Amino acid sequence: MNQFWPRVLQYLHRTSVLPRRSLSACADHPAVPASTNSRHIKPKLLVSRLYLPSTLHDVGQDTRLSREMTCKSQRLMLKAGLIHPSNPGCYYYLPVAVRSMEKLMRVIDQEMQGIGGQKLDMPSLCSAELWKKSERWDLMGSELLRLTDRHNIDYCLAPTHEEAVTTLVAHQANVSYKQLPLLLYQITRKFRDEPKPKFGLLRGREFYMKDMYSFDASEEAAYETYELVCHAYTRLFDRLGLRCVKVQADTGNIGGKLSHEFQLPADIGEDVLLLCGNCSFAANAETMSSDRTECPQCKTGTLVKSKGIEVGHTFYLGQKYSRIFDATFSNVQNKPVLTEMGCYGLGVTRILAAAIEVTSTEEGIRWPGLLAPYQVCILPPKKGSKEHKAVDLAEELVHTLEETLPGLRGEVVFDDRTQMTIGKRLMDASRLGYPYVIVVGKGALKESPKFEVICQQTGETVFLTKDGLLDLLGGVETV
């Protein structure tokens, strides 16, 4: 106890800074206001209050952006008020985008922790000393953002953390072979001084990445871990409904013996892929001589070209970094042996943009269901219209959905801008891409009330009773 606690406690009880109740009673504070049975609880998530500054600069008028190469996802995200440009290659992620990013991070957490990954968080400031040891201080050239602190010590802003994580593991005395494999990952902001940032979140200078590092006792075990992570990646993209291709890749400046990329096929992709027309062979074109057309695996198929956005990358590193930083473990004979490493990246902000790129229309965002910032948007009738009194039913519907379907809590937005026509608000809803838009109009006032439901991912419109609606939305998966 601090020496002056009695004095402070006396003070705290006397003043109104803290309520006069015991500390244990603090647990009673409700995180979110408890629901009541009152039928007329006003909706809280109002479109009029969402910070969606879509009236920012027109993209065409912004001189900086007009100099940059743009793409569909970038235009749609700017238009819908999800991002706003800052410095070249840097963006503000606005509230609706943050919701989606946080969902993506949760899915990544589930998949990484599902294979035993443990989440840590490493500093962005990495000492030059560490990077010089691996020789990447020079190798990275002008892609590395460098700075000097007040004591004239050199640092870089880490674009990746092989040096940092290996030195961490090397510092631990007596890691036993029984504790391996060790899978450590983080989801943090990374920095890379791209010569030409472009395509919005697809190629930026400051971005979010998930990077995992594995430590194994043998080459064989390390290959098993490598496959385990690749499967987790496939499952992740599968859950998101994104059809990725896993291709052989170059190991680049990360180094190592084996590498694969997870590529999302897209016209604006910067990577050229070679896919065999006959077998499962797939490779990044940079791993092969450019004029090759015969498949090296089955020898009979012809290679066809495709373009892709790299959304994930895996590397089998072997002892490249463990040797430099002396990251060892104690084997069965209690002798120190260098660990076999792998590293595995996922571009978090890039996956978000790439998903929007491949699933959206030219006019509006379409989300992988799990990543939709909000699942449902409810449109009450226009103020002063004949069906105006249905507004109460619309408000009630928000409450019913959130109470009946716990997965939809916080996922139902109410478009209270009733001075606007349904048509105008539908256009906004289409632009933002809520998977389900519910129009509460004259059908809701009939003896057997019906709601108009637009499923934006399929483009279908159906008219459902409240029970039908609950059935449909009960199947929505959220994260």
Place this chain on the structure above:
Amino acid sequence: MNQFWPRVLQYLHRTSVLPRRSLSACADHPAVPASTNSRHIKPKLLVSRLYLPSTLHDVGQDTRLSREMTCKSQRLMLKAGLIHPSNPGCYYYLPVAVRSMEKLMRVIDQEMQGIGGQKLDMPSLCSAELWKKSERWDLMGSELLRLTDRHNIDYCLAPTHEEAVTTLVAHQANVSYKQLPLLLYQITRKFRDEPKPKFGLLRGREFYMKDMYSFDASEEAAYETYELVCHAYTRLFDRLGLRCVKVQADTGNIGGKLSHEFQLPADIGEDVLLLCGNCSFAANAETMSSDRTECPQCKTGTLVKSKGIEVGHTFYLGQKYSRIFDATFSNVQNKPVLTEMGCYGLGVTRILAAAIEVTSTEEGIRWPGLLAPYQVCILPPKKGSKEHKAVDLAEELVHTLEETLPGLRGEVVFDDRTQMTIGKRLMDASRLGYPYVIVVGKGALKESPKFEVICQQTGETVFLTKDGLLDLLGGVETV
């Protein structure tokens, strides 16, 4: 659709990269393995597998740390394997600390969103141009970490984001008075080139901070918002069981008219507080002449000195930044008017360390309940002991707790290091500070089985039946 989709789809269906099922079926993938009714599900959260490198350097032997000023929270966090030093003032946050940090961030999200805060995420790289406009480029001196990109453009690593957020809001055309107050916040890593980093996470160079910015239509409305945020802070600390003092503070280089700090009384606190012995007056000593002893509010009380750790800071900014960046809104007459601003910080990593500092013993961490990385640790008997067969009961207990009490899912750790005595494992559990430690020993094998439960926050030990245990743990609040 991309031009080459048909080709790619054909490829994907032929190869084994993706399972042959429809995209809509992706939603069936279970996020977390579903529970079954089998009694013998092996526990998954094993202490032997937790990355808790407490066998890192002994603090005393580390030359860098021995040069630095240390404190209790830092020693305890190092010893328990929660953090590991990187560069001066920079730490690795290890997995158990990350769990706690994420809990704290969720509580902060709840409280900030509870008062209408919307979460965004701003770049760490801030252009010198922006900071020169506010004159803080020079004012911040050597505390600001600066760098130059490949095009020789100057940037800083933002320690705070008044410039960035105000320019964002200024870019939006036609913000209506109806849309105010606007409360935008983020929880991100911040940078400050501290001359002498010390006390672990209490004074670092890279740390997590929650920063919120408010935009209001009038001075009156802005003061209301200021009070609203202060109340949310008080509620937050109250939920954490931390007894903060709200004191008048200096506005420093942030500027503005009014400022308060939320101080957590502690011996190692670097701030000196003056508290009135008679009324509610409280101030940071730097706001007053040092020899003052009479309370300026009630004029009769005497000011007493106390030390505190600053964990939160609020500023009423007025038009200081909105004027510089021309952040306006349209008033009732549709005329542009400068917004009235406030800004509000919470040191996320600092709160974590400060909480450990004030609630722990010299030997072990004691957590504010909500922030405990894991709520429960179950200790099965030692291998080869007389009561060894109780190990099955211990495993079963993990399963029962997680199934019966949904709030405890992922919160129950199983100490499978049965080669160690109960006593040794209890010492580790005490060091890490799980709020509830359950020893499954010979009492569990009796006809009416009892479990030994150690409530580490109170130091009490009780013997409970399974039902009693469920009752006790059913009251544990998690976030």
